[in-house]
Amino acid sequence: MFSGVAVTVVNTGVLAIAYPIYLNFLGYEKYGVWLVLATVLSFAQLGDLGISQAIMKLVAEEYGRGNLQAIQQYVTTAIAILMAAGAAALIVILTFRTQITSVFKLTGENAQMVLWLLPYIASLSIYVFIVHVLNAALSGLGRMDLANWAQSAGRIAAVAAAASLLYSGYGIESLLIGSILSYMLIHIVSVILIWRIAHIRLLRIGNLSGRCCKRLLGFGLGLFGGSVISMLLSPFNKLMLSRYAGVSTIPVYEIAFNGSMQVRALIAVGLSALMPEISRIGANMTGYAKDRIAQLNYRAIKIVLLFGAPVYAALFVFCTILFRIWLRERFVTVLPDAFRIMLIATFASLLCVPAYYTLLGLGRVRQCFYAYSIQAGTSALVVVSVIMLGASLSVIHVVWAVLTGMAVTSIYILFQNHRMLSSVAESYLQNDVSRLKAEHFENVNY
Numbered sequence: 001m002f003s004g005v006a007v008t009v010v011n012t013g014v015l016a017i018a019y020p021i022y023l024n025f026l027g028y029e030k031y032g033v034w035l036v037l038a039t040v041l042s043f044a045q046l047g048d049l050g051i052s053q054a055i056m057k058l059v060a061e062e063y064g065r066g067n068l069q070a071i072q073q074y075v076t077t078a079i080a081i082l083m084a085a086g087a088a089a090l091i092v093i094l095t096f097r098t099q100i101t102s103v104f105k106l107t108g109e110n111a112q113m114v115l116w117l118l119p120y121i122a123s124l125s126i127y128v129f130i131v132h133v134l135n136a137a138l139s140g141l142g143r144m145d146l147a148n149w150a151q152s153a154g155r156i157a158a159v160a161a162a163a164s165l166l167y168s169g170y171g172i173e174s175l176l177i178g179s180i181l182s183y184m185l186i187h188i189v190s191v192i193l194i195w196r197i198a199h200i201r202l203l204r205i206g207n208l209s210g211r212c213c214k215r216l217l218g219f220g221l222g223l224f225g226g227s228v229i230s231m232l233l234s235p236f237n238k239l240m241l242s243r244y245a246g247v248s249t250i251p252v253y254e255i256a257f258n259g260s261m262q263v264r265a266l267i268a269v270g271l272s273a274l275m276p277e278i279s280r281i282g283a284n285m286t287g288y289a290k291d292r293i294a295q296l297n298y299r300a301i302k303i304v305l306l307f308g309a310p311v312y313a314a315l316f317v318f319c320t321i322l323f324r325i326w327l328r329e330r331f332v333t334v335l336p337d338a339f340r341i342m343l344i345a346t347f348a349s350l351l352c353v354p355a356y357y358t359l360l361g362l363g364r365v366r367q368c369f370y371a372y373s374i375q376a377g378t379s380a381l382v383v384v385s386v387i388m389l390g391a392s393l394s395v396i397h398v399v400w401a402v403l404t405g406m407a408v409t410s411i412y413i414l415f416q417n418h419r420m421l422s423s424v425a426e427s428y429l430q431n432d433v434s435r436l437k438a439e440h441f442e443n444v445n446y
Helices: 002-048 051-065 068-095 097-103 108-140 144-167 173-197 210-244 247-271 274-282 287-330 334-351 353-361 365-388 395-445
Strands: none
Touching (some): 002 068, 108 144, 108 274, 210 365, 247 395, 287 395, 353 365, 365 395
């Protein structure tokens, strides 16, 4: 958990160093071209289909059982699935690269540069899938800390390599080479660490399994669908603001929403370590396992209250002063109010993060999908209701809608987590009673 928070801070610092370097050597225009390519790579990553999260959960589960053969099958099958998905992304990008260039309205030298680099970006997307699987497998083996540090080392290596090449006189291709070297480093480190923890042999044809494929897709697609629904919420809110409140209100919403989500991420990113640990414990469910999971949930909530609550409280009180210092003459009075509402929303969401990862760790992906749908649906319903009632839509209306969606979702997740742990405890009690009855009748018969 500590590594997740620390790596987030390190990565933020690396980006703070990288931006001035890139802008100094490339300028805003050429760096903008690279961001277009990075955007294409980000969309290509949708082909992951949630498999990386599925690998983390299923590897942890099998590692808890001591089943190394199943781990080999899951990792190899996942790589095969994502190589096929990556190949499909490659074909789409190569087929529509001219259209991609025109969508961003690139012309002249910039358009030619994107057309030249797109095939390399598309090929990189396939390799990124493989690296993500290996890094997720390392997390599933109980070493999410090492997986996090490997990713951070890759980020540092990318910036260092790109800066060196830019200083040597190379252009935008420096950033592509830096990205490739970054993923190669993560790949090598992940493979070495996986081999040291568990001597498993990957990339063998015999490891391909239909059963593993079904479980990977069943878990991954549910999570992927929920992520897509959640991802569409912010564009919907921006569209409504643009149409009914004016485009000038969108930056206020963007700052309030993204700022509060960054604060939430400082704590939530560490709590993601719960998922593989709970999967490992849940692989051999006993009464002790149920108590251990409940204990982990309790400790995670204590961490949220101990470390998260003071940060949220301080920002709630001092955000007006901070925004005035940061934005100066661009400060608007509605921003602190919108940010405070979003702080309440994200803190409510943060309280249910341990329960969310517990549900994921125990394979309750359907409930997690429903949670994403409830949040997006509730928030959108509130915004549409305001418009239908004839009120003048504002940023405050939209952030209150987000707060409503997050609060309802938090209650739903906490209820589902409590219900699941209670049903698990009841099933173990029934099993114990049945076992005692069987032993009693066996003694009587004897």
